[in-house]
Amino acid sequence: MRKGRAACCDKGKVKKGPWSCEEDLRLISFIQKHGHPNWRSLPKQAGLLRCGKSCRLRWINYLRPDVKRGNFTPEEEYTIVKLHHSLGNKWSKIASHLPGRTDNEIKNIWNTRLKKRFKNAELDGCANSFSPPSSSTSVVSHTANEGEFKNVNDDNMITEKEASKSCSPTSSYASNLSNLSQVEISGPNVDMDWIFQLNEEPNLEYFPCITAGKVHDNEGMIEIPLEGSGIDFWDMLDIMSPSPNSESKLDNHSEGSDQPVCQGISEFECQNWMRYFENELGLK
């Protein structure tokens, strides 16, 4: 017999690919009622034609109530860069320093954006294995599209595209600074500050969006029509989490949501909406 684990599910009988809204709701509904004591058996019990691992991934990376949605803030990116330098590709460890962010998300942001910045910086001879130039007052950064470097004192440091993506709808400079203060960097002689021209605070010039106060819609969000209410589905789910204590029953990984609680929607309305939706989908 092959040593190691058996296949977690029958590959031929499980659905793959993007999750539908109904599947999401089934999963949410089930976990809210029963938690997730056993991921392998969960799909069957919840009536999902999915692999247990897939359910776990979907929940942790997307459906979990305390997942912070939206783009990464400059401070978060800075934290990632620093932690990656000291920890390497330990995405889950890095994620543990960023409440509401998942390892998958951080991995993506690193592979698609941050890594590229440093790679190009090295190619251009501007970075020396992440060590700062002796005179770190002159700072380089990289524009993702053009592959060019500019001094931070230049205007229009980064492209509009990148700037917009650095904005988070939940961005709070103050709160993120407090997050930063909790980060422990233990690498030897690590000083990445020059990348961000950072002494104690991230260089906001590097990310003009944060001063511009531009707010973007959450991307990739499942859109569920809420008649004329403007109610956000995820805020709805937040509200439906009865209490921090009960939430922890649902999700052992919960580290406390820092998402703003949606104001102005009664729990009663939320429950009604959920019941309606479950009935419509035949979940009840």
Add this chain to the structure above:
DNA sequence: AATGATCCCAACCGCCCAGGG
């Protein structure tokens, strides 16, 4: 407007680890 290139991210895959029998 059409087409190709690039970016981005959700999801999959396979391996590792810890715990239990």
Add this chain to the structure above:
DNA sequence: TCCCTGGGCGGTTGGGATCAT
């Protein structure tokens, strides 16, 4: 000590979105 299992992690990829020409 060995084997099995579930959970978790990190690497990779498919394909939609966006940008450039």
